[in-house]
Structure formats: C-alpha cells, structure tokens
Amino acid sequence: MTESSFPHRALSLCIGLALASPIQAATDEEVAELQQQVKQMQQRYQEQNAVLKAMAVKIQQLEQESQPRSVKVGGTTQPQPGTSAEQGEPQPTTQQAQTEEGVVKEAPASRSAEAVYREQHTLFDRKFTIEPGLSYSHSDRRDLFLNGFLALDAIFLGDLSLDRIKADTWTLDVTGRYSYSDRLQFDVNIPYLYRDSSFSSVGAGFATNSVAEDDVSNGDLGDVSFGAFYRLFQEQGSRPDTVLSLRVKAPTGKDPYGIKFVTVSDSGDNLTIPTELPTGNGVWSITPGISFIKTTDPAILFANLSYTYNFERSFSDISTDPDTRTSADVDLGDSFAIGAGFAFALNENLSASMSYSHRITRESSIKQSGQSEVSVTGSDASAGLLNFGVSYGLADNLTMSASVGIGITPDAPDVTVGVRFPYNF
Numbered sequence: 001m002t003e004s005s006f007p008h009r010a011l012s013l014c015i016g017l018a019l020a021s022p023i024q025a026a027t028d029e030e031v032a033e034l035q036q037q038v039k040q041m042q043q044r045y046q047e048q049n050a051v052l053k054a055m056a057v058k059i060q061q062l063e064q065e066s067q068p069r070s071v072k073v074g075g076t077t078q079p080q081p082g083t084s085a086e087q088g089e090p091q092p093t094t095q096q097a098q099t100e101e102g103v104v105k106e107a108p109a110s111r112s113a114e115a116v117y118r119e120q121h122t123l124f125d126r127k128f129t130i131e132p133g134l135s136y137s138h139s140d141r142r143d144l145f146l147n148g149f150l151a152l153d154a155i156f157l158g159d160l161s162l163d164r165i166k167a168d169t170w171t172l173d174v175t176g177r178y179s180y181s182d183r184l185q186f187d188v189n190i191p192y193l194y195r196d197s198s199f200s201s202v203g204a205g206f207a208t209n210s211v212a213e214d215d216v217s218n219g220d221l222g223d224v225s226f227g228a229f230y231r232l233f234q235e236q237g238s239r240p241d242t243v244l245s246l247r248v249k250a251p252t253g254k255d256p257y258g259i260k261f262v263t264v265s266d267s268g269d270n271l272t273i274p275t276e277l278p279t280g281n282g283v284w285s286i287t288p289g290i291s292f293i294k295t296t297d298p299a300i301l302f303a304n305l306s307y308t309y310n311f312e313r314s315f316s317d318i319s320t321d322p323d324t325r326t327s328a329d330v331d332l333g334d335s336f337a338i339g340a341g342f343a344f345a346l347n348e349n350l351s352a353s354m355s356y357s358h359r360i361t362r363e364s365s366i367k368q369s370g371q372s373e374v375s376v377t378g379s380d381a382s383a384g385l386l387n388f389g390v391s392y393g394l395a396d397n398l399t400m401s402a403s404v405g406i407g408i409t410p411d412a413p414d415v416t417v418g419v420r421f422p423y424n425f
Contacts, residue, residue: 115401115422116343131175132172138166186227199216225247227247289305309334
C-alpha cells in the first residue's frame with residue numbers, strides 16, 4: 001500500500017461509518033412501527049372472532065326457538081342439533097353428527113304424538129302419571145220368545161213375548177303409572193261403576209198391547225287391575241316399537257253369581273228382573289299381551305294382541321231363585337282380543353285416530369257339586385268396536401283424550417263415549 005492511497009481509504013471508511021449510523025437507526029424505528037401494527041391487527045382479529053362466535057350462538061338459539069318444543073318418545077329429551085346445552089357453543093349439525101358417530105338420531109315427537117303413544121301403547125319417559133277418566137256405554141237388546149207351534153206353516157199358536165233390555169253404564173276410574181326405567185313401567189287402575197238397566201216385556205197375558213217394565217240401578221267398586229309393561233324393542237328404522245304387557249285383575253267388584261231375580265207385579269209372570277246389578281265378573285284373570293307402534297310421517301300405525309285367562313273359582317251360591325242356594329265351580333270363558341288402527345298428529349297439540357278392536361269370548365261352564373261340567377248356552381260372544389279418538393294438549397303436563405266407539409256386532413255395546421285427562425309429573 002502506498003502512502004498516497006492510505007488517506008483515501010481512511011477517508012472512505014470514516015464516511016461509511018458516519019452514514020451507517022442513521023441507516024441502522026431508521027431500520028429499528030420501522031421494525032418497531034411494524035410490530036405495533038401487527039399487535040393492533042391481532043387485537044382487532046380477536047375482537048372480530050369473538051363477535052362472530054357470539055353471532056353464531058345467537059343464530060343457533062333463534063333456530064331452536066323457531067322449532068316446536070317436543071320430547072323424544074320412549075326416551076329422554078335430547079338437545080337440539082347444532083348447540084351445546086351446557087357450553088352454548090356451536091356444535092356439528094345433525095348430518096355431520098350422524099356421519100361422525102355412525103348412528104341415526106330419532107326425531108322427537110310432539111305432545112299430540114305422545115298422546116297417541118300413551119293411549120295405544122305406553123310411554124316410558126314420564127316418571128309418574130295420574131290419569132282420571134269417565135266413560136259411558138249404552139246397549140239396547142230386543143229378544144223375541146216363542147212358546148208354541150206353527151200350524152199350517154203360517155199360523156203360530158202359543159205364547160209370544162218381546163223382551164227388551166236397555167243398559168247404561170257409567171265408569172269413573174283413576175289410573176296411576178310409574179316408570180321404573182326407560183324400559184319398565186307399572187300401573188294400577190281403580191274403577192267405580194254405576195249401572196242403570198231398564199227391563200220391559202210385551203205380550204203378558206196373551207195381550208200384545210200389555211207391557212210390563214221396571215228399572216234396576218246401583219253403583220259399586222269395580223274390578224281393580226294391575227299392569228306391567230316391558231319395552232322389548234325400541235323403534236328404529238323399519239322395526240316398530242314393541243312392548244310386552246301383563247295385566248292382573250282382581251275380583252273386587254260385585255260378582256254376578258247368587259244375585260236373585262224377582263217377578264215384576266202385573267206382568268203375568270212374564271218378566272223377572274235382578275235385585276241388583278253386578279260391577280265385576282267375580283274371578284281372577286290374567287292378560288298377557290303385545291303391542292306395536294310405528295311412526296310413518298305423517299301417520300302413526302299401531303296394533304295389539306292379547307289373551308285373557310280367567311281362573312276357575314268356587315261360589316257358595318249361583319242360583320237366581322230366592323228360595324234356592326246352589327254351590328258350584330264357575331269357569332268363565334277365556335277371551336282373545338285384537339286391534340289395529342292409525343293416527344295423525346295434526347299439529348303440536350292436536351291428534352286424531354281411528355281404530356278397530358274385536359274380542360272373541362268362549363263359552364263359560366258350570367260344575368255343581370256331584371255333577372259333571374255343563375256349558376252355559378249363549379255365554380260366548382263376539383264383540384267388534386269401531387273407535388274414533390281425538391287428543392288435545394291443554395298444557396305442558398296435561399292432555400285431554402276423548403273417544404267414541406260404535407258397536408259393529410250384536411254382542412258389542414251400541415255406543416261408548418269416554419274422556420280422559422292424563423297429567424304428567
């Protein structure tokens with residue numbers, strides 16, 4: 001290095017050091033400013049994200065409030081899809097939940113659909129239910145009795161009488177139900193019956209214009225029954241909700257055996273009537289059954305089968321003669337019942353149903369002491385009823401269910417009318 005170049009290099013180094021100081025200072029100020037801007041942007045982003053979350057929760061709440069409140073039939077109430085009941089945070093939609101969990105959620109049912117389940121099936125999601133009810137049935141029977149013979153294939157010679165029985169029955173009952181779990185339920189039914197029957201006979205004393213008539217009425221406790229229900233299968237896909245039932249009925253009402261008949265005065269011994277009317281059948285019975293229900297929007301289909309076995313029982317007196325006492329063993333005929341129908345949930349509170357039920361009863365038999373068993377002629381029956389019903393939710397825990405039944409066969413009541421008020425606790 002020459003002496004002449006050394007001053008030039010030294011001068012360049014001094015100038016570079018002098019310029020480097022302001023450039024470095026300017027770079028530090030820009031970095032600090034950029035960092036401040038980044039912090040501000042991050043703070044605004046967090047505020048906007050919080051606002052978005054709050055708006056999403058509000059939208060989910062509004063969507064839930066716009067949907068009808070309902071309770072899942074046969075199970076516990078589930079939170080509406082899309083929200084968390086505890087955290088209030090957005091959750092996956094129903095379709096996403098089904099995809100992730102691999103299960104299909106059961107749609108909740110309205111109170112009107114609940115009423116259909118309760119009437120035709122049973123509900124397991126109510127801990128305790130009390131259900132008072134009032135029903136009325138009317139029957140009108142006419143029997144023509146001929147005691148004589150037919151002469152010349154055209155003229156009847158002998159006694160002719162036309163008997164008529166009009167029977168009205170009022171039943172006030174209370175049913176209590178207790179759900180032990182979502183599969184097991186117990187109930188008890190306590191009825192009180194008031195019966196009023198009118199008896200009349202035409203033809204007394206060989207006169208067709210002679211009418212003898214009289215009325216008999218009384219009320220008493222009916223036969224108390226106990227029931228148990230077990231859900232075998234819960235409705236899923238094409239499989240219906242299936243419930244097994246077992247009901248035991250105790251002979252707490254007034255039995256029909258040993259009731260005495262008396263002759264109506266001025267009837268020419270043509271009309272006899274009972275001194276009182278029975279309010280029970282007098283024997284223990286057990287009824288196993290099975291019921292099915294299937295929801296096929298907008299209809300609800302249901303069907304049921306049952307068999308009633310009556311236990312044989314001994315009575316100290318079965319005679320209708322006031323001066324006679326006859327002991328015997330009574331074996332009431334067993335019966336088989338079947339029913340089916342459909343219902344529509346018209347809206348959140350209102351539902352309508354139509355069904356048909358049929359009961360076939362075998363002949364009863366009586367065995368007196370020292371004699372063989374004898375069948376009671378005419379004790380068998382075939383009763384068919386066409387039923388129409390409507391249910392309306394009066395409140396969250398109270399429902400009114402009304403029904404009308406029309407007798408289809410001669411052995412069925414002509415008409416039945418009933419109303420019930422189940423209250424859920």
